[in-house]
Amino acid sequence: MFSLQQVSGNVSRVFIYRDTFESAVAKNVFLVLLGLAINYINGLLIHTYRKHEMFHTNPRYILFAHLVLNDMLQLTFSISLFVMSYTSREIICPLCIIILSLSVWTTHNIPFNLCVMAVECYISVCFPLHHARLCTVKRTYGLIGGIWTLTTIIILPDIFILALTKPPEFFVSVVYCERSSVFGHPVILLKRDVQYLFYLSCIWFILVYTYCHIFFAARSAKTDSKKARNTILLHGFQLSLCMLSYVDHLC
Template identity: 30%
Template sequence: MQSSQVNISSKSELLMDAPMFVKMMLMQALVGFFLYVNCLMIFTFLKKEVFWEDTRYILFAQMLFVDSAVMVLTDVLLIGSFYQLRIHMISCIIMCVVVSTLTCCSPLTLVAMCLERYVAICMPLRHANISTSRTRFFGFLIIWSISSITALFTFIAYLSVVRPGPLFSYVICGLEIMLEKEWQAQARAVILLVFFLLMIIIIVFTYIKIMIAARAASSEKKNSTNKSLRTVLLHAFQLFLCIMQFLTPYIEMPFWKLDVKVFNNVRYTNLVVFIIAPRCLSPLIYGLRDEKFFAGLRHYAMCGLTSLSQRRSVNRK
């Protein structure tokens, strides 16, 4: 009994060391900043009706929502792990299922955005007929259905092997807690690998098609086509980072029972590189590079002062 108390106290001392505390404060600042930027962009989307009928902006808004939710929930899990906070097992399972679904939804939305650019560039005459509200509805239904496959499999597999007793216990919540047996982790890895290969094939296909269209395009359309080509490349890099986060539970699991301090450092690094970094690219790709969206974003970020100054300059003239 005394040895366990000493072990717990030593773990808490490790967790409360100054460098890790500074890292946690830095993490909260990063998450807070990007949440503010994402919320400002979502507000811009909601205020401009012109974006509501454009598929790429709707997908972008979904990406912002999913990214924001993933950042918040992952940050909550990191804080719980840092302070060794225990929550009810059922609440932890629900949170893990939601995080797993959202994590898969993010790269799938990226793939859908690449496909939208492919249709717009390579099939411009059919783009209006394909990009309808009915098509968007089925597209979102497919995205969310596929996103839930991994989470549902992990959930059902966990219930099939766990005893009823642990479901009513209190645990330090983490995504690895539902991987009770080795075969569960291996099966989940296979599912994610299949998803990864399919998404890579679609990204490469769209890039090649848009590149061919760029070479054949006239000088008037060349700039637009080249911009779409760069967008797909950025999405491919963003997709790579998103896919890498699927591997983070397998990187972190060996340290789960070995050393709490090392485990938290590894989890912190994975969170910054594979969770926060890919979600920094979403505002860059559409929020800053898209002239139409950036104009609305700047207007609301400056609280309407830009349009007011423009009106004053026109009146002076």
């Protein structure tokens, strides 16, 4: 932790508060065990998906399996960065860039995947006669590919800006592996704030739009509509958690 305090006049000092050894070990052990437990449960879900052929022909289950697999990767990279912040505070720059990029990559995939799932539920409830034609397996895999392509386009400019603004020595040095210290150029930060605001607006608009239509359709008390409504509510909660990372950079 960092704390900036005024000492005298215009002179400021930065005090660094570090966890005790016991506290650091407890935090890391707890987080790693929790991550392993969550990934084990997610692994069982993926195993069940692969085991049953019927899931492979349903766009909803395909999107859910992709979400679970992406969550496993995102959790693994995030915990790795957290543990490295205590154990190996400085690592070689290329490895740090790869880990940070993969972490941001998988983090951005989550809200996009949830949005696609919300739209699929919306079509299923509000346009049931067109669902089989619009939500095909081929189009579902195409949308998943589109999600990864879009998040790649989001990340690549940061890497290009980094390559243009940093000296060659930077990429063979050891760095403190944190996004704010590696990708800390003002242009990158400005781009990040703008894109976060854009995503925050678009994703929530899609979620609210689909939820409202499903909610009104669910008033007929049909079972499928109720299930879809509950699914959208769950997506809304998941998106709320994801959007906290966006809001944090805008505040």
